[in-house]
Amino acid sequence: MTNPVIRPRRLRTSGALRRLASEIRVHPAELVLPIFVREGDEQRPISSMPGVVQHSIDSARRAVVQAAEAGIGGIMLFGVPSRRDATGTGATDPNGILNLATRALASEIGDALVVQTDLCLDEFTDHGHCGVLATDGHVDNDATLERYRDMALAQASAGSALLGLSGMMDGQVAAVRETLDANGFEDTAVLAYSAKYASAFYGPFREAVASTLVGDRRTYQLDPANRREGVREAQLDIDEGADIVMVKPAGSYLDVLAEVAAMSNIPVWAYQVSGEYAMIEAAAAQGWIDRRRAVEESVLSIRRAGADAVLTYWAVELATWLKEEQA
Ligand code: PBG
Numbered sequence: 467m468t469n470p471v472i473r474p475r476r477l478r479t480s481g482a483l484r485r486l487a488s489e490i491r492v493h494p495a496e497l498v499l500p501i502f503v504r505e506g507d508e509q510r511p512i513s514s515m516p517g518v519v520q521h522s523i524d525s526a527r528r529a530v531v532q533a534a535e536a537g538i539g540g541i542m543l544f545g546v547p548s549r550r551d552a553t554g555t556g557a558t559d560p561n562g563i564l565n566l567a568t569r570a571l572a573s574e575i576g577d578a579l580v581v582q583t584d585l586c587l588d589e590f591t592d593h594g595h596c597g598v599l600a601t602d603g604h605v606d607n608d609a610t611l612e613r614y615r616d617m618a619l620a621q622a623s624a625g626s627a628l629l630g631l632s633g634m635m636d637g638q639v640a641a642v643r644e645t646l647d648a649n650g651f652e653d654t655a656v657l658a659y660s661a662k663y664a665s666a667f668y669g670p671f672r673e674a675v676a677s678t679l680v681g682d683r684r685t686y687q688l689d690p691a692n693r694r695e696g697v698r699e700a701q702l703d704i705d706e707g708a709d710i711v712m713v714k715p716a717g718s719y720l721d722v723l724a725e726v727a728a729m730s731n732i733p734v735w736a737y738q739v740s741g742e743y744a745m746i747e748a749a750a751a752q753g754w755i756d757r758r759r760a761v762e763e764s765v766l767s768i769r770r771a772g773a774d775a776v777l778t779y780w781a782v783e784l785a786t787w788l789k790e791e792q793a
Pocket residue numbers: 584586587588589632633667668669670671683738739740741
């Protein structure tokens with residue numbers, strides 16, 4: 467028995483060597499912070515997402531300035547309306563909370579970061595689905611596309627630079643792209659939530675947007691069993707004119723992310739969702755894991771799997787740590 471000739475441990479012997487041999491790193495500019503904005507003057511905590519709040523427009527303004535100072539790349543806005551109806555009229559009302567917040571924050575922040583909006587009806591419908599319902603109760607794909615077209619115009623007019631299409635309706639990218647182009651918004655970009663799975667990890671998000679969904683989204687979001695189908699959805703969105711494709715959730719779908727990243731010729735992003743956040747926060751609060759290391763490792767893993775940028779509720783805190791480590 468001879469001693470090993472090949473010793474991979476050599477490059478792990480010092481911090482300086484490990485840093486130099488590191489294959490990838492996370493940079494603040496590739497982090498996006500999701501932000502919830504509610505109607506009313508006061509911000510409210512979200513109990514299942516400790517540290518995350520439903521902002522008022524005023525407190526969101528402060529959060530966005532802080533995010534820009536931390537050097538992150540963008541924010542993704544979600545509206546929490548006080549009234550909802552069957553077709554989600556609040557989503558297309560120029561004075562609906564999401565459009566109001568977009569206008570306020572986009573003018574506040576200028577070019578310091580990218581203001582993006584969630585384009586989906588579930589926050590605005592009283593049944594909580596991502597689309598409008600046909601008389602038999604199923605989510606009507608093509609009628610929903612008409613609502614998404616109007617929503618796209620409302621958001622682009624309000625100053626959103628990047629529309630996050632998260633509804634998982636067939637043909638949504640093509641429909642929104644066509645409407646934007648026909649109305650002078652050729653430069654408004656589309657982020658397609660292409661491989662969005664019907665996931666239990668969106669649980670805390672329901673509380674975050676006070677959604678009233680009864681039932682589930684399995685007739686439009688992907689079956690967690692399907693990898694090939696996720697890749698196909700991303701390809702379809704690229705063909706329909708998406709500027710960026712996304713995989714969501716991130717942590718449990720790193721295989722899908724890696725495969726989409728391997729085939730895509732446009733940027734690929736991933737969304738570390740509310741349940742992924744809640745799990746680490748809950749375990750850390752119990753003292754069962756090292757919070758900072760778990761957060762850093764989870765986001766690093768998403769980057770390693772192939773994401774060019776990551777939506778994460780830790781974006782600002784993580785950016786602050788990264789700066790600290792650099793200094
Ligand atoms: C749809 C949307 C959802 C999330 C982002 N956009 C909810 C859903 O599809 O059920 C979930 C994000 C998260 O859980 O952090 N508007």
